[in-house]
Amino acid sequence: DGTEFTLSPSTTQQPLGYCIEQSNENGLQVSTGLYTHHDSDSQPDISNDLHLSFPTSDVTGEYANMSSELWPSAIASSILLNSPEFRNFSNGKSLLELGSGVGLAGLVAARDCSSCVLTDVDERAVQLLHQATHKNHLPETVTCRQLDWRDNHDASNPVDIILGSDIAYYYHLLRPIMDTTRAFLKQDSVAQDSLLIIVGGASRESQWDLYHNIRDGCYNQITDVREPPWLGKTKMVLFHLKMSNWVEDNDETDVVEDDDEDSQMVPISVIIHQPPSRSGISSNDPSLDTDTIMSLFKEFEYVATETDDRNMLKSF
Structure with missing residues (x-):
């Protein structure tokens, strides 16, 4: 038994992809994949499932809940990074994941990248990330290291893509996230379609604050200066993640016990920022067309509006 997660656009029930999570004596087992769409019918494409295994976490102390x-x-x-758009975009590019935790998102994203660095602030979490890369037979181009966003960073080897999942959960972390991203993400003349993707709860106010800080500019308490919007283009895309009980049918195929009374719906937001490059955009004017930025599931994409911002029931 386990849990199935189904991702859909925030405006429809059209399933885009799925992820099944199981825990057993061998650790955490995860399968993730996409749905195929034929007219009004949607079916899971089991033939292209990605199966990953993770050791049981024994992280303790300050970061136990966050990293484990x-x-x-x-x-x-894990579903969004399976999209054809991201896989094509990331092919041959370098990627850095902030706050990897268990490492699911980073391992999915690493498939098509030329290099991938998984990071976490907790030393034991990084050791478990090393185990996960070996357990899943990933190439040596996937590495793991400790990284504290609060440190000063002088990145001699900036990357093409920075990824974060559920990292904007505290207000006091927004400034370190922004500074770390700017230190490691390729900018200006060296940027060849570089990208920042931060996935978080759409009901979390700090996620929206990070989005506005990047898109609209913000006050920097450290320097006592109001910073301008980041150069490039920024958008937020909204999805729903449905959680359902999952039961394995040993006689035939895997089935899902999809009882709506027991299901939960989690609103998901994706901040996507693309710096200017020789082939890309150069302004972060919110009035400009956001289609110029790389999309995830472009056919079903719903870009957040000011109305969504006002009407979203948010929590800290």
């Missing part, structure tokens, strides 16, 4: 849990945003990321 498989959070809904990481589940959503």
Whole structure:
């Protein structure tokens, strides 16, 4: 038995992808994949499932809950990063994941990248990430290391893509996230379609604050200066993640016990920022067309509006 997660656009019930989570004596087992769409019919494409295994977490102390849990945003990321658009975009590019935790999102994203670095602030969490990369037979181009966003970073080797799942959960972390991203993400003349993706709960106010800080500019308490919007283009895309009980049918195929009374719906938001490049956009004017930015499931994409911002029931 386990849990199935199904991702759909926030405006429809059209399933885009799924993720099944199971825990047993061998650790955490995760399968993730996409749905195929034929007219009004949607079916899981089992032939292209990605199966991953993770050691049981024994992280303790300050970061135990944050680093050892498989959070809904990481589940959503595992589906989003399976999209054809992201796989094509990430092919041959370098990627850095912030706050990897268990490592699900980063391992999914690593498939098509030329290099991938998984990071976490907790030393034991990084050791478990090393185990996960070996357990899933990933190439040596996937590495793991400790990274504290609060440190000063002088990145001599900036990356093409920065990924984060459920990292904007505290207000005091927004500034370190922004500074770390700017230090490691390729900018200006060296940027060849680089990208920042931060997936989080759409009901979390700090996620929206991070989005506005990047898109609209913000006050920096450290320097006592109001910073302008980041150069490039920024958008937020909204999804729903449905959680259902899952039961394995040993006689035939795997089935899902999809009882709506027991299901939960989690609103998901994706911040996507693309810096200017020689082939890309150069302004972050919110009035400009957001279609110029890389999309995830473009056919079903719903870009958040000011009305969504006002009407979303948010919590800290």
